[in-house]
Amino acid sequence: MKKIIKGTPDRPRLYIFRSNKHIYGQIIDDTRNKILITRSSLSVKENNQVTGHANCNTSKTIGKLIAQACIDKGIQKIVFDRGKHIYHGRIKALAESARKAGIEF
Template structure:
């Protein structure tokens, strides 16, 4: 099966929310592709719960990262974004992060 050569791009009106998931952590970045600039970044590496750093990012951690990204977006006046999950399937931690951002007020 051949992969489609499509690229998701964000702009100043609708920046791109790029989500990357590794085996241990999850990362989310808000990117303005017109200026090639990262506006907001949150990850499970920087998130601490009760002064303990996260050893492994699960769905609960992904929900917290989605909520933190949405709050940071709303603080900067960003209400609409384009969602970019890379080549990962929309389930598990990626889905938890996206649904958490939506419920916090961000429109995809």
């Protein structure tokens, strides 16, 4: 049985989705069913911050951007939800980058 991870207004949930080509991160408040912040390798690619597909370097950039947006909105603590993926590679790079930028989870 899978444990259900829920975010609260005090600690919203950071959900990571990884496809073969891209990686997405969303800050979600589950009590109101609202997506507060979203960043992806697609949006970073449009702004010419990275080239190519999602790799560990792109994931680090996404994590840093998510953390900056959280801090701008006053969010310091989050709940981490990696979905069905293991904590390795691109998922790990994004999470560690967000931690370095000042988000606690």
